[in-house]
Amino acid sequence: MTARPRSSKASPAIGDKRQAILRAALEVFAERGVNGVAVPEIAARAGVGTGTIYRYFDSKDVLVNELYRAEKQALGERLNRGIDPDMEPYALFVEFWQRLTAFAREQPHAYRFLELQDHLPYLDPASRALERQVLTPIYLRVRALQKRGVYRSDIRAEVLMALVWGAFVNLFKTERQGLVLLGAEDIAAARDACWRMCTAS
Amino acid sequence: MTARPRSSKASPAIGDKRQAILRAALEVFAERGVNGVAVPEIAARAGVGTGTIYRYFDSKDVLVNELYRAEKQALGERLNRGIDPDMEPYALFVEFWQRLTAFAREQPHAYRFLELQDHLPYLDPASRALERQVLTPIYLRVRALQKRGVYRSDIRAEVLMALVWGAFVNLFKTERQGLVLLGAEDIAAARDACWRMCTAS
Amino acid sequence: MTARPRSSKASPAIGDKRQAILRAALEVFAERGVNGVAVPEIAARAGVGTGTIYRYFDSKDVLVNELYRAEKQALGERLNRGIDPDMEPYALFVEFWQRLTAFAREQPHAYRFLELQDHLPYLDPASRALERQVLTPIYLRVRALQKRGVYRSDIRAEVLMALVWGAFVNLFKTERQGLVLLGAEDIAAARDACWRMCTAS
Amino acid sequence: MTARPRSSKASPAIGDKRQAILRAALEVFAERGVNGVAVPEIAARAGVGTGTIYRYFDSKDVLVNELYRAEKQALGERLNRGIDPDMEPYALFVEFWQRLTAFAREQPHAYRFLELQDHLPYLDPASRALERQVLTPIYLRVRALQKRGVYRSDIRAEVLMALVWGAFVNLFKTERQGLVLLGAEDIAAARDACWRMCTAS
């Protein structure tokens, strides 16, 4: 949306500040929620002036939405990029689960931020639309596997996806609450339980 | 909805104001989040003066915590009261799922509020402790069924519970987002998929 | 101002509540200042309902003024009652100092309250007039002693009184601040220093 | 009144806002007491926005304390700076009295504010400590003059100081109450009466 002129100077790459702001916002939002953080604090953490934030983002709302879209997009690409739908189904599920886990582990701030609900009142239609856009390729794969008889057909694909997604999300939320500490074997076992939930017989 | 003790006068029952405040807060918090609602708005919705809120609750924080505890407690009782652990396991699971569904359907505000994450920074240790307290009886039942070989034992009980709980929560969250409309058969199918996730063979 | 019907019942003497309110107000005002005390707290300390205060006093302002006048009057009477202006001058001064000291020691709340400055914005003209009324007999005695050549005449009587009064007040204020602990000999020495300040040669 | 550092631009000197806030607060506090003034009024009088007050002072309490310390410090310096303790004793007393008078006349707001009692509940330990710090050099001078036999030794130095200080304060308080109008000769006569109070024979 914002033009990114190719840099003609040796100065730090254009967009550095924008990125710094987004990164700083992600960190503090993940920790204390969108409503718990004042804009000057984001600026301080990003190492820029308060006013600079408003040079890159029209308002805090816009910042939240752009951050949401950027991270949702990143998650979507991470989950969907390079997936070969003709892979063996269980291997595909393992791959999918592995990508989700890697995201949650490697980008805990982004994961936490996307999971937050207090940004919901901030989200605009474009952000909401992105939600579907990320899910659609997954949806199509689920449908295809249902038709092939791999996944059970007595449950609508959307419902199945909601179940698996929710199971995954709550698994890590539970860990973050300190109610459980997840080892690799727990995550694998959870994966297989979800696989079992999805498959037919 | 709330029982009114028989009264020979037209005077409102004792505690009505407190209940009215809690109910009003629940409704608006469920709709717009804890941070999105100013105290005078709760007062207006409850039909009381702003100051009255502070007669019953020392601060907005305290109000949020008391509301959280009241609703969590209500949910806990709803899930655990009168459960016969010697019931046939599948019937027990059906009963549990049914109670959850009924809560989500009959008390959508409470359900939504408990699910919110933006009250997390508000919650005090007592409120957090209640979380475990509600889950403990369920945990014990899961453990017992694992020992009897009904539920799979290759997954820790905490993990299994996190999966089912998350699946359920996200199912209704998805519906609220407008991504799906759940019929009774969807809910039953989801239930059976979760049952399948939990059971051994 | 408030009618005092003669009691026809064996109930606690009429005026008890009024007195209880005044006493309670005096105590808490002395401790935390007029602005630091909420009306319901005075009521609680007096053992009456909040509304009862407003039955006896039209407003907090009125209460403060009536309390001020009552205590100022009491001080005035204590200082002036039964004084024999024909006493030997030094004995008269000793008597006066002794009465002041007794008031400060026996009625510390009243003494502290009268000394407070945060009630000044509350005081009405009647209360301010009382100030003069209490001082007038003292003033007349000072003038008389000036004319008799006992007290120095090179200082106006008002000024002399202000000096002695201020010296006394600050003596006890200093003690209350914890900067000094006054023994009987300190108070007597202070008295004689003030006597010396007032006398001619 | 406040020196403005030479500036080549029309921009206000650094710290102007802070000073403007302190000056405005001093004026209104002196007039109506700390409790009688709302923060937005201080802001308006200082010509700044309400929020600006909170950029410079964490709370109204902090503002009151900083103001108290600044003015107390100023008074202390005014009283103690450049005093030559080897001056002839009476000349020293005259000088001291003159400095007090000048402060009361030139800085009536500061004088009145320091004398106020309604800021007492606000004062923190640092502010209270400053009280002693200002008095200590004076105390030492009094002690020295007692040892030299100039000031009477039958009264503790603290007591003597309390008497003189109280006499002075009440003199000007009486004037402010409209009970007397002080001419230069009144002030000089009062000074000499106090000197007489302090000296031996």
Next chain:
DNA sequence: GATGAATGAGATTTCATTCAT
């Protein structure tokens, strides 16, 4: 008369946003 729960105007404080430099 007495009560104290209820009130809402007003106090303190926060923070998204602006704008002079």
Next chain:
DNA sequence: TATGAATGAAATCTCATTCAT
């Protein structure tokens, strides 16, 4: 372009006063 001090609308909270019982 970048800054961060300044802003004031809006939030939280207090308390003198009222009034139904």
